[in-house]
Amino acid sequence: MKEKRSAGLLLFRHTEDGLEVLLGHMGGPFFAKKDAxxxxxxxxxxxxxxxxxxxxxxxxxxxLGLPPPDGEAVALGEVRQTNGKIVTAWAVEADLDPETVDPGTFTMEWPPRSGRVQEFPELDRVEWFGLDRAHALIIRAQAAFLDRLAEHSAE
Incomplete structure (x- = not known):
């Protein structure tokens, strides 16, 4: 079985409260009631x-239904999530209004074995978070991206 690989962009911005990152809450029924x-x-x-x-x-x-921002891409490297997927990410400094997001969708049978196929958003919401709050919410393996961004921003 070949390894699954994903790639993504982590937007960041500097505010008077410090560094913030844009994260998406995973859509669909499995994550509807989960936060951390x-x-x-x-x-x-x-x-x-x-x-x-x-x-x-x-x-x-x-x-997100929006064009990816231009700007210098900061390579954040790879992480391996607990499901075995390898994720590669770059950080790009940009501002984005979460209200402008028009998320893509996916379909799945829900409830399981019901024979009913439903459509769900890929991300049901996006928000800006300071690094401490982002650490508490992000998928555990992806927290390394936040640490690498913080190191880069401190240089």
Missing amino acids: GAWTVPKGEYEPGETAWDAARREFREE
């Missing part, structure tokens, strides 16, 4: 033949 561990860098899977960078930009557009 249900927030993610906007990202998605890609196949061989597509570069991680191209996939990160494509997935940003698909997940």
